[in-house]
Each structure stands twice: as C-alpha cells, then as structure tokens.
Amino acid sequence: MPMLYPTDDKNMQNEMYPRMTLSDDSSENGIMSSTGVSGRNVMEKYRPAQVPMVFCTGVVPGTIEDAALGFFADTEERSRMRNSNNKDAVVDDMRILARIQGPTKDDPFRFLGVKWCAHSTSGAAGCFIKSRDYLIIESTGMALDLDGNRFTYMLNHSIELDEVPDFRKNGHVRIAFSICYVLRPHGVGEIDIFCQGFVDIGGKIPKRLSTYMFCDGLMIVPQFVEDAYAKKLTWLLRTQHFDNIVTYRELKDTDDRSRMRHNTNKDVLVDDIRMLTQIHGPTNEDPFQFLGIKWCSHIPSRTVSFVVKPRDYVVFESTGMAIDPNGQRFSYMLNHSLEIDEVPDYRDFGQVRIAFSICYIFRQREIDDKADTVDMFARGFMDAGGRFTVRIATSHNTFEAEASAARVIVAAVAARDL
Template structure:
C-alpha cells in the first residue's frame, strides 16, 4: 500500500473557455436536480424518511442520522447510495464559510479540522472564483485521496454557493461530482483505485440558530465480485465520515481564528515597515484587556491573545487549536494557541430571542400564575415539626449552613417501584428585609442575571433572557415574568419560564415568590454537540418577613436529569448550591453599593462600568491635592480622627483608618457586556451602614426609571 503522496505529480489542468462553460452548466444542472430531489423528499415527524423499506438507518449521533439505500422489488439498486439528515447549531453563512475551499491550502486545512479521511488533495483548475459580491460561489476541479479501508482517489467537479428557491428560501450547496480528464493520470500501479462519486450537500436555515442538513451521495467503487466485501466496508467508512458533517461549525471557528491571526500578523508587519499612518492606542499597563484586572506583582498570569495581540489574564484566556500549512506546503501543523475569551463564540450567542404570539404570552402568564398559586398551597400544607423543621420520616437532611437547611425527599418504603423525580426542600431564615431578598431574586435583564450569579456563585456560568412576558414597572419593580436560558457549570442547561413578585397567603401574609419552571420551544436549540445536556426543573422559592429583622425562606424543587446514574450526584451538588440563598442579603448590599457608586460617578443605573474609573481616580487625586493646598493640619480618619494607616472610601472619598473601613466585593458588567468584573474595594463603615439601610424598593424603581430610555434607544437601533 502507498505511503507517499501523489499531489506533487499532478499538473494544473489546461481547459479551454468551452470546457469551463460545460463544467459550469454541469454544476448548475446537478445542483438544481439535487434541490428538486430534496424538495420532493417525504419525511416523518422525527425527521426520518417515510419509506423504511428503502432506507436503512446505519448511524445516528445527536440529531444527525445517516441512511443506506436498499433495493426493493419496485426499485432495484443500481449503485450504492447514502443519505444524511439532521440539524446542527449555527448560521448558514458560517457553514458556507467552512465548506468553501478555493485553494489547496484551504482543502488541506479543512480536511485536518473535520477529519474527513482525506490524506492528500490538490486543486487542479478554477472555473469560477469567489468574488466580493458572492464570496461562497466557487467552481473548480479537484483531486483527493482516501486511505480507509483501501486507498482510493477521486477526480471531481466541486461547486459551492447559495441558491434561492422559487419561494425565496436560501439554500447553501456543496456539490462533488466525479469527472474524467485524460491529462490526470491514475495511480492504479500504486494500489490506488480510481473511484467515482456524486455527492451533494444542502444547508437550510431552519431556525434563527439552527441549520438543517441534507446530503445525498452515489458511489461507484469500480470493483465487483470478490471485492464486494471491500465495497461494503468502504461504504460504511464513508457513512461514518459523514457523521462529521456537524463539525463544519468547528471548522468555521478555526478558520476565523486563523484569519484573525493572519490579519494581526499583517498589521504588525505593516507597522514595523513604517507604512501604518493610524495611531495605535497604547494598552493600559498591568491590566487585562477584558476584565481590567491587574496581573499581580510578578505578572505570571499575563498572556497575549494571538488574534488581537492584547494582554489578557489567565481567567480571560482560552486555548484553541490553530492550524496552518508547514514550510513544505503539504503537512498541516496543528498547535494550541492563546486567545481572548471575548473573541470566542459563547453558547448564549446561539440562543435566539423568542418572538411569541399574544396567545403564547397569555399562556405563559397564566402558567406562571398557576404555578405560584400551587406552590403557595403546597407551602401552606407542608407539615413541619415544632421547631419549624421538615418531617424526618419524609425528608432527609443533606446540607446545613447558618440558619438554612436543605432536605431530600425520601423514597416510598412500600408500594410499587416507580420512577421517582428527585425533589429538594429548603427551610430556614436569613437576617434582612423581604425587599432586599426580592431585590436579588427579581433579575429581569441579562445584566442582572449575570450579576446575581457572580455574587451568589450559584453555579450558573452563562444566562440570557429570551422573552419578557411581564416587565417590571415603577409601580411593581419586583414583578417580572419571562423566559430564560441558563447554563450551569455541570454541563447542563435549562430553558424556563421565570416569575417573581409578591402574593398573599391564605393567612393574609405577604409572600415574595420566585418561580422557575422548565418549558420547551422549538426555536431554542439544544447543545448536545457541545457536551451540554438539556435538563428540566420546577423550583419555587417563597420568602416571608418573619420578624422585623429576619426573613423566612422556603424552596421546593423537582429535577429531571434524564440520567438515573447521576441523579444522586446532581442532587447533592444542587443542595450545596441552594445554601447560597443565605447570601441573598449580602448580594443585595453589594447591588446597593454599586448603585451608590454609579450615582456618585454620574453614570446611569444600568450598563457596563469600570470598578474604579479613571475619572474617579483623577477626582480622588484632585481632592487630595486641594486638601494639602489648604494646609489642613487636622487631617485624619473621617470617622475616628486618627492619623495612622489611611485608606480612601470609594463612596465619600474620605480618608479612613483600617479600623473604620471594610472591604466589600463589588461586581459590575464589563465594557464587553459579557464579562462580570469583581473586586474588593474599601468603604468606610459609615457609608456601608448608610447604604445598607437604603430602601431596596426605591433603588429598584430608580434602575427601572433609568433603564427605560436606554431600552427605547436600543429598540430604535
């Protein structure tokens, strides 16, 4: 069997204009024919061919299925055929960017990324090149060689582009159709069989974030009789390789990174040659470009993004595979490179905004109301001991912290063994006000969700509001109903309808509630290909002002992880996360501090900000200079008047000693509107006490009042 490559033996094709016209017409005819076949294909509800007698499923992975054509009495099988059907997360343009390969270098890089079995390839002739107006349209003649299960090569017409149907639907296509040229030698003497194929891939934007894939292929391996076993093995190998079609998204991501590196290198070389006339903004020394944090005294966490060449910290960097051709122009070199996390595509980017009808919005509003009423009834009917704890015969204590306890529901000791949905119960009290707790629970925007998760450390690594059903108002600032998506650190995500607000119990008690109940929408894709499992839950938290200084907390949750083996581990992890409810009041205090910092800085109540803006530092220096100019001999701690060990309060800008100052964690949205910045800052005890006593209800109203003009402005754009 051959171990060497043959691409260097192939010379460019010499084609006339007439040959190019015929190749162009052939490509157009084949693409139109395949689109007609796709349009006439009849599928079941689960996306499989209707004719099960003709199509046999041979491979399945996630939402992608590969079928093998079988002979029937009415339709004998003339040539082996395969068909692929499925959907993947992504955009049509991204897929076409990965599919098109207008050079030998692009072909080699694409094969390395997708791992489609190609061991050698070459572009022999260009018929139609991509243009600025149509960058995905490319027609060419190519050659490629496969090694499994036997060495074989193909000479084919390759055509890519985006077509439109009569209904205006855009379809991306990729055609590979075998053709013969006397100029191209075969390598049968080296045990490489020249085979024929005709494969067409079609891509349709199914939803705003998913692409439907259809692939149909015919194969002629030029071997009969005793080689029938080899033919079947080859067909099975091709079917297995087809399962890699969803990796086009990864290929597109890698090609974008490669393009970014190339642009960065070009910019650097231009600057070195002195040809650049644009001023380059100097980077802030010692600060990460993404999170604006320092790299520490030694700077060991400092890294440089290969795409933008900016300095970033280890927390804001990711390692990605970057591929390029080696010096021999044949071997593809793959190496891990450092990139900024802000340049990577996050999953939230693939979660589209829902555009629900009025009837759907009404149904969600009614569902939220029903869930709240049902959970309040369950809360009233809960049997507790004299000291306010759960009945030990029904509930087993899993976690305890301060005044919070988390219980797991015990399995029934008798009766038939039925599948049991894991359930948790939380009971306890926290020190604080009911409005402070609801100030944290009512997260109605992406920024508020990220800030709450960052402060509570509740295991949510990414989140998004995909539909607002009831938006908070100045009259009811904690009233909110919406559909949200959350990604947890255990590789699970949830799509749920969330509702927060106030209600009355049967005893007339004022209860704050927070409900999260899983719902399903076809517009929101699953991320199985990224290793993320879609789970279901139904959780309700109720809060009641038990005494003037304490809030009674109740939470009940049901979880369906779709994996019995991991249920216990997942439940224990969730029980630990539920203990974070004790930090609600602490989080409310942090949000109040941020609100006060924004007000004093003249910034809006919402949106990104720096934890310590340059304007504030300049103001602090200016005030210090003025104080020195006045010659104030009595300068000292603003609280106790001591004159030793000063720090500056970030709110009042007064100098305070270590005994009269505290460090508090401050979390804000970074300028990239994705990253949350968190850092401990110094405040005087007087300001902290004053901010803690400020009314959460008034601050929530102020945030809503400030947000309204911004929302209107963003809608206008």
C-alpha cells in the first residue's frame, strides 16, 4: 500500500538522491570521492512557494523491467496509451516535439525528449473545469546504482519554450509540475516505488483539491505494470487471430479481471465487485466464453465524488466468440441489468442502483489489407438513477463505448510494439 512521507524523511531522500561515486582527477592519490546528487534542488528551485512537495513510497508486485516497459513511451501513440491510466483526465492531443535520445541495446527503455499534451477533465466535471495543457522534458530508462543494482526511473519536468506559448486564448490553462519515479527490486516478484513531485494546476481549483488529485495520480505505477503484462500477453496471442486479442481484453471471468476491465472507465473508480454466479466458463472451442451474474459498486472520479453519490448494479454478463451465417467469426459482450431478491438495492447505505443494457460486437476487418483492425458496434441504454440529467447519463454511456474501443486500441498497439 503506497504511503505518503514528510518532506524531511531521510530514508526517502536517500532513495531518491543516492550518492554516486565519481573519479576525482585533481586528487593526488586518485581516490574515488563520493558526491551527492542534488536533484531535489532542481525541484525546489521551480516549485511555487504555495505548492507542497509530495513524497510517496510503496511495494507492489512486478519487476523493474515490467515497470520500465510500462513507463516507456517514445511515440505519440504510446504516450496516449500511458496517459490513459489517469482517470481524472482525457487526452485531447499529444505531441512529441523533440526526440533527444532513444532506446539502445544496453538500455531498451531509454527515452529523452520534449512532449506537449492537452487534456480535459473526465466525466461531468469537464463541464465546468477548463482544459489543461503542459510542456515537459521526459526521461525514462534503466541504470545502475553505486552497488551495481539496477533500477528504473521516469522524470517529467515542466519547461518553457518560446515556440510553445500557453494557449489561454484557446481556453487552455498551462500546468507546471515536476515528478520523479525511482523503482528498485524489493524481493522476488516485488518492486519498491519511490516518487516525489509537485504540481501547480493553475486556474481557480483549490490547492487542497489539486494536491489530493496529484497524490492519487502518483499511485498509478501498479497500472503501468499491469499494462506491461497486457503488452506481453498480447504479443503471445499475436500469432493467433487478431480478434482473439480483442476478445481476451473483454474476458473477465474473475473478480480481479473484472476490476481490471472497469479501470478503463475514467468516470468511476471500482469500490467493490463480486462474481455472484458463474454459469459457463472458457472451453477449448471458446476459450473466451463467460456467462454469469456480477454485482459492482463504484464511486465517481475524484473531481465529482464530492457531489455525486456512489452507484451499484447487478448484471447478467456474457462474453465469447461465435460464427455468423456467412462463416465469419466475431466476438461479443453483453451486459444486462437484472433484479435479484438476494441482492436488494442499498439505498440505505448511500448507494443508487443503476439499470442499463449494452451489447458490443467486434468483427475482423478484411478490407484495405488491414489484418490487425476490427470493426466495433455497440448499442445500449442506461438509467443512472438519482438526479442525473438524461444528457449527462447518456454521455456517460457513450464513454463506456469509448472505453471498450480504448481496450481494443491498447491491444492493437501492444501487438505492434512487441
């Protein structure tokens, strides 16, 4: 579980700013001298006085190689994929303005360059919070510490360029921030995470709220590791039909897999999810088949969680693959709300029950020689309950379809990358 530390914590400072041994040519005896790297001074120099510095550390499953693969984003497409892990923001545009260094055989996750990104707030909060943009220099890769132990890192630091002025006239508010991640092996299959940074989100958002959102954003490293797993698994499936990859992304026959799939919805945070019954599971003929009943409780994203009540739902879910009358394979996912006496609504506990029905169909696209492309069709409705306006509820349902499309894109890009 990640934890926040005071800024004067000595252990954190030692991990974030390890001492490096350098040769001192001016020394008479040629003895190696130890010099502290003052990375913190760089952050402190640019940190606004009213903005707090935040530290975070924790232990999560994975390897530093997986984390490095999750951090690595040397193209605009990969950068969009990585930024999609932030549930509070929707990437509107992403540009790599300069590539200074790229991957090498010794450091396949190396990247040093300048990026510009514009994003808007996800969900209903986007109606009253202005779009943001930022300009940063980014560095990722792996290195060796003084003891010869490997670690991976990612640094994002805001910069100013005359060629990229702020776009306030276009409704954007420029963000200034600096974040540094250092990840070290902790044990077998575990990694230590150390990170620190600050953010000046600009505009009229209270500093307390922006800091809270920033702290939460620092804790998305486990999602980067999950993305690395997905990329590797996708590569293994790449030798089969491409629609297998898409269907694999939709298969969620356990509580954990269901939570992972719901993480693509930027409007909500899964509070709890339960598999109430499993009627059918995967078979040799249909390895992605699932038929069962699920219950899920979720809370709105951080920006609107203060004014929107938590929601829950009970659904009948079916996923798998089939063949149409023309002999063409397709994959599908159906979610349909139902009522069960054993699972009453929990209005007394502050929950609002949602009713919805949605169906997805994915077909292999066989035109223009695009063997790695699928057509997606979605149809459905949703009653969000409570006092939501129909327009906002309908917009939310549209985001669900976009989230499913995003899963397809992630699978496709991962397949090409690996």
